[in-house]
Amino acid sequence: MNGQFQIAMHILTLLDHADGELLSSEYIAGSININPALVRKEIRNLRKYGLIASKEGKAGGYSLDLPAPQIILSDVYKAVKHQPALGQAKNLPNPKCTVGRQITQHLNTLANEVDNSIFNKLSTITLADFSQQFK
């Protein structure tokens, strides 16, 4: 995994604290300490998932698209997750071997079970829960 989840949480927490006021990608980038273009790229994704609203043009910026108590961390995770948490090997096991022939399938099943347990855990926490720790 990479740092997308952390970046996403940082952005969302800032927006929650802004309390409806629009924040610019430059301001957000200043808090996270990364490049503003990366912030915009990450937000493009979160917007696709209905978590963030944006306004273009002068005095534009970003805000939450849902009240913080309605943003469930499992949804944030889904938005940024592209791979199973257990990882994914890129080898192609030998189909002539009894184990090699079947292992991909069994490993995938296991990976899904693990992903589910992460979802379950994260579905018990809202952005509001997380964000209020800072106050």
Added chain:
Amino acid sequence: MNGQFQIAMHILTLLDHADGELLSSEYIAGSININPALVRKEIRNLRKYGLIASKEGKAGGYSLDLPAPQIILSDVYKAVKHQPALGQAKNLPNPKCTVGRQITQHLNTLANEVDNSIFNKLSTITLADFSQQFK
């Protein structure tokens, strides 16, 4: 994450099926379809955690160091895991910002909780459970 867990599980499953007979890194590599040196490198690690035994020299090779029912998948995970499942951002948040100042700590707490839920899930499954699916 990378594919280390999958490679480790593949190796362990093969060794379980070998039923005490020693397997060479070349044979194992043939089933996984990767380089023998990589197999040995991965095994070096699993050996450190007491999961695999090795024998050097001609007619050498590898075997399980514990009966399969005593190899818990959470131990395999611990052996290969180097990073939290949620990932880890490499930015250094701005300490002048209320959120930036505290977020690393709160994200780490969350990451630990998630890691625990993975451990809990994997601690319910043994290598024997996994491996017997192939028979």
Added chain:
DNA sequence: AAAAACTGTAACAAATTTAATTACAATAAA
């Protein structure tokens, strides 16, 4: 003793992924 078949380990190269940078068109407010 010598040859053969292994493991153990290191050094290096290649490929892939992630993050950073730059640039600029499009939009909306002043």
Added chain:
DNA sequence: TTTATTGTAATTAAATTTGTTACAGTTTTT
């Protein structure tokens, strides 16, 4: 019309992961 900002793409740089090669050390076999 100027200014500040988002949206997006293209490119570069850095980091990580995977693959390769090589060879010393070990144990068995002849």
